Amino acid sequence: MKFGTSGLRGPAEGFTPELTAAYVEAFLDTAAAGARARQLAIGMDRRASSPAIAAAVAAAARGAGWEPLFCGALPTPALAGFAMARAIPAIMVTGSHIPADQNGLKFYRPDGELRKSDEQPILDAVAGRPSATPAGFALPEPDPAARLAYRQRLLSAFAPGALEGLRLGVYAHSAVGWRDMEELLSALGASCTVLEPSADFIAVDTEAVDPAALARLRALGREHGFDAIVSTDGDGDRPLLLDAEGVQVNGDVLGALAALALGADSVVTPLTSTSAIEASGWFAHLARTRIGSPFVIEAMETAPGTAIVGFEANGGFLVQTTLDNGGRPISPLPTRDALLPLITVLAEARREGVAVRALADRLPPRAMLADRLPQVAPDRGHGLVAELARSDAARRALDPHLAHPAAIDTTDGTRMVRADGVIVHVRQSGNAPELRCYVEAPSPEAARAVLEAMMARLAARLGG
Incomplete structure (x- = not known):
């Protein structure tokens, strides 16, 4: 197991109850100070290994004197928003876009994402902790509060009928939030067709989509006459958008378009995002970082401006300050989210009466x-x-x-x-x-x- 750009990752079989308990206890001991209550919010993606690991996380939390709040299978940003609103820590069991035989733990402090400086104290605590098998824990029925709050934040950010008349394909695969996506888009007026839902986990990397999958989606787009096809990665924090011709709108382009539509005056993005952002002159302030949401978040915290957002090359969109979307406030959520940029750009295309590709083409050609x-x-x-x-x-x-x-x-x-x-x-x-x-x-x-x-x-x- 090792910490990567966003959380602890490794082979799913390596997340034994003993090892999982060691990391959970170390995290709660070293990074959960300031929690408003001794509660731990827990969520998971749809990998076959995730329920057992989530149960091990819950058992470890209870053994350490914390109340586990099981939020079920839901998008990572939904869990994060729920926990941050309550100032409690959270752990998402997810391997994001990596292969199905891998998994991971994404940690959230009571005030947001785990920072890189938090990782070594956790590793030190794990190394010094005796191995112990936690008592078993059967996961209860999930509490829907986190999912409902996530959906309400997005619904309230857009006017009724913001997507009226759009025909959208929703590439479901095994994305944990595909039903939320389809229901949100439909509630905002779009006509949605669900494509290729899968009970088996499919690893979708939005920066390197399988060419065979893209070819199938393009064919479906032509067959149905979609205005766009939308999707996310496995845990719902990286968006995927294909235009009416089935051509992908890259995540950094999607992020820039969303930031512009939402009135951002300060943008933070990693080195891997397109240099067309600088060339556009759209933003008063632009900062570049290393790859990984912790680096984007740290830079957002010190960025100038009153409407501060961040996004990664994968399109994951972070909101540091309250935004005003035509008189509708969007509350801060400083962790990657897939649905806000997708809905924002689709709504902007519909408002202007242009194709998604026409918006993307406004950036300098890179x-x-x-x-x-x-x-x-x-x-x-x-x-x-x-x-x-x-x-x-x-x-x-x-x-x-x-x-x-x-x-x-x-x-x-x-x-x-x-x-x-x-x-x-x-x-x-x-x-x-x-x-x-x-x-x-x-x-x-x-x-x-x-x-x-x-x-x-x-x-x-x-x-x-």
Whole structure:
């Protein structure tokens, strides 16, 4: 088990009751100070392993003298909002977008997401804690309060009929909140068709969607005449939006469009988001961070402005201050959310009477694409990333244009800017044993060509 960019991750079978109890108790001992009550909110995604791990979390909490509040299978932002409103800690059992045989624990302090500085004290406490098997705990019927509050926050943020007349496909797969998404969109006036719900867990990475799934969705879009297709990752904090032609609107573009529509004057986003955001001139203040919501949150807390938001390249949208959406307040929720940016951009397209793609095309023409190499051990991945930062020869082997780049940034991985403005960013994932590559170019075609070449050469290098 290890902490990644957002929570503790590892093989599902590794989350034994003993190990789970050690982490839960360590978290409550070191990071839950200031809780208004000795209560722990617990939620989970739809992985087969999640109920047993959630029961182990609840048993550990009760054994430590905390009351477990089981909120059921629900989106991570719903659990987070519920806990923050009550100033109590929370644990979400989720592996997010990583494979089904993996899982994780995402921790929330009473005041919000766990910070990177909280991780080492937890690890130290786990290392010094004797192994003990907690008493068993049968999960009760879930309390619907967290889900209902999440839905109400979104419904109250938009005028009735905000999506009237839109025909939407809802790609359900095994997303924990697909029913909430379909019901919210319908309540706001859209006509929704649910696509491909699955009882088995399907890992959907919104930054690297399976090409076969995209092809199926495009065909369904043509068949039904959808204005857009919407979805999320497994735990509902990363959005997926396909336009009427079945072309994905990248998460960073979606985030920028939502921030603009919601009147944000200050935006925080990681290095991997498109440089078109700067070129747009849409925001008075823009800050860049390392990858991971904890870094975005820390920067939002000190950002200037009165309407402060953040978003990641995956589209997960964070709200730091109360926003005014045409006289309708949107309360702060400083953790990734998928539905607010999706609804905001769809509502803006409908209000203006234009296609989603027309909104996306208002950004300067930059295309960002990403892919990943699975099963890359951290030591190998980090070694290659470091070599690319220091070695002309290593960069030349990857791409002759990178031998002498216009700029190199090592804030998070190695981000290289070619003389022609094309950006290649290589980093080892903090959530899974995989190497990620991001490419930004003037057009989708150029980005795809560079990305395919990069992935082939990275695979050859690591396979050799």
